[in-house]
Amino acid sequence: MSDFKFPEGKEVPRGAVLPAPVKENRMMITGNWRTDRPVIDHEKCTLCLNCFIYCPDACWHLDEEEEKMVWNADFCKGCLICAVECPAFALTAVNELEFEDGVVRLEKPF
Amino acid sequence: MGEVYEVTIWARGVTQDMEGRHLSLLIANSADKDGKFVQAWDDYADLPDRVQVPLRKYARISDEDLEMRYDYENDHPNMSVIMDDTIVKGINVLRGMPKGGVLVVNTKRSPEEILKFIPNKDLLDAIVCVDANSIAGAVDLDFMGSEGGVETVSVGAGISAPIVGAAAKATDRLTLESLVAVAANKDGVKKGYETAQVKSL
Numbered sequence: 001m002s003d004f005k006f007p008e009g010k011e012v013p014r015g016a017v018l019p020a021p022v023k024e025n026r027m028m029i030t031g032n033w034r035t036d037r038p039v040i041d042h043e044k045c046t047l048c049l050n051c052f053i054y055c056p057d058a059c060w061h062l063d064e065e066e067e068k069m070v071w072n073a074d075f076c077k078g079c080l081i082c083a084v085e086c087p088a089f090a091l092t093a094v095n096e097l098e099f100e101d102g103v104v105r106l107e108k109p110f
Numbered sequence: 111m112g113e114v115y116e117v118t119i120w121a122r123g124v125t126q127d128m129e130g131r132h133l134s135l136l137i138a139n140s141a142d143k144d145g146k147f148v149q150a151w152d153d154y155a156d157l158p159d160r161v162q163v164p165l166r167k168y169a170r171i172s173d174e175d176l177e178m179r180y181d182y183e184n185d186h187p188n189m190s191v192i193m194d195d196t197i198v199k200g201i202n203v204l205r206g207m208p209k210g211g212v213l214v215v216n217t218k219r220s221p222e223e224i225l226k227f228i229p230n231k232d233l234l235d236a237i238v239c240v241d242a243n244s245i246a247g248a249v250d251l252d253f254m255g256s257e258g259g260v261e262t263v264s265v266g267a268g269i270s271a272p273i274v275g276a277a278a279k280a281t282d283r284l285t286l287e288s289l290v291a292v293a294a295n296k297d298g299v300k301k302g303y304e305t306a307q308v309k310s311l
Contacts, residue, residue, distance in 0.1 A: 032200020033162040035122070077162065096196040097219065097227070103199050105229075 024075065030057070031104035034078030036093040042068050044090035051082035051091065073102040112174035115283050118187035120203055122194045123156070123163035126269075130193055133270040134167040137277070140288035141171040148172075153182045164197050171283050191277060192216060193242075193269065198227040210235040214277045216242040216269060221309035231311065240276035240306040242269040246298055266293030272302025279306045 038051075051060040051069060059072040060082060083091035096102065117137055121130030131152055138150035149170040152158070156165035168184050170176055186206045192198060195217035204211065211233055215224050218241045225231055246269040266274065271293045278284040278299075286303055293299045 030163075032164055032197070033122075033160075034200070035162065035194060035196045096199055097217075097223070100226075103227070105200060105202050 024072075029074050029104050029106065030077050031074045031102065032106060034076055034096055034102075036078050036080060037073070037076065037096055037099070037102065038071065038078075038080055038083045038091040039094045040069055040071065041090045041092070044088045045069060046088045046090075048087060050085045050087060054081050054085045056081065074104050111177045112172055114176065114178065115171040115189070115281075116184040116187045117169040117171070117189045117191065118184045119167040119169070119191040120164055120193060120197050120201060121167065122161075122197070123158045123165050124161045126193050127158045127165070129268050129270045130165070130167040132265045132268070133191060133193070133274055134169040136266045136270060136274045136289060136293055137169040137171070137284065139265070139292040140274075140284055143288040143291060144285055146171050146173060146283075147176050149176055149178075151182070155182075164201050188212065189214065189277065189281060189283075191273060193273065195219060195224060198224060202230070204228065204230050204233050207233045209233055212236050212238065212277070212280045214238045214240070214273060214280065216240060216273050218244070221307055225309075234311050236280045236308055236310045238276045238280045238306050238308050240272055240302050242272035242276070242298075242302060245269075245272040245301045245305065246295065264294045266299070267295050271295040271298035272305075275299035275302030275304075276306035279303055279308055 045068065047062065047067065049062065052062065056079065057075050057077060059076040060069050063070045080093050083093055119130050119133050121127065134150040134152065138148035142148045152167040157163050158165045186208050188208065189212045190203050190207065191214045192203055193216050195215055197203065213234055217224060217239050219239065221237045221239045224239060225237060274289055278286050278289055289299050290296045
């Protein structure tokens with residue numbers, strides 16, 4: 001809870017205040033659960049947003065300016081539900097060690 | 111209490127929970143056969159019931175009686191065993207390791223490819239790579255004994271046998287004879303010992 005500021009001058013019950021995961025909860029990075037990552041082929045992608053809907057961790061979002069799907073490496077657990085649900089077969093599973101990037105090396109697991 | 115040889119095992123939750131515990135049991139049981147004082151345990155802090163979460167199992171070997179009974183983590187592991195190679199990207203697997211440690215990785219890749227993902231490799235004396243998944247056959251997805259840890263009949267039937275055989279190649283704390291004696295898959299231990307790629311640093 002180091003990077004969370006407790007509301008000053010406000011009395012709350014114990015355990016009642018948590019930072020809302022509105023954007024990214026940096027305290028619970030789950031990218032190191034991943035063994036295979038979904039790799040998108042932008043040529044095949046039809047922007048149907050199935051991956052965005054089915055992803056349990058909201059790791060896919062639409063970049064409206066570039067008009068392509070963007071993947072979040074820090075929180076993707078590699079469940080590959082997106083690759084199964086993709087109707088255009090634009091997503092393929094590739095082993096994580098094929099890539100240099102996507103390193104989320106935690107000092108302590110939890 | 112004399113010098114303690116600490117082993118930390120990194121596995122992935124649920125699917126490798128049992129194999130990870132078997133690996134720590136094999137290390138402890140074989141060293142026990144050699145007349146050493148041993149401990150082997152796993153703690154619940156790493157959420158082992160979540161699929162693919164990285165989790166730890168531990169073992170300790172010493173020539174004298176172990177007095178560390180309430181330290182539930184190995185703070186200075188001399189050996190780190192990685193049961194799934196992708197863990198090196200998610201965890202600093204050499205955390206707390208004193209200089210001259212050993213890293214054992216279950217992978218089909220070469221030691222050089224794994225070393226690319228180890229930023230603090232100057233701590234290592236040797237890295238051992240073994241393809242335990244193909245030696246042991248199908249990747250073990252049996253959940254038998256994933257709770258409780260009371261099952262002792264088939265300890266070392268899956269991927270833990272080749273990995274512990276490979277670990278014996280890099281350290282003199284483990285002897286191949288005792289490992290073969292305690293493991294269920296005896297050919298797997300020998301094959302792991304023979305096919306392991308050791309790279310000294």
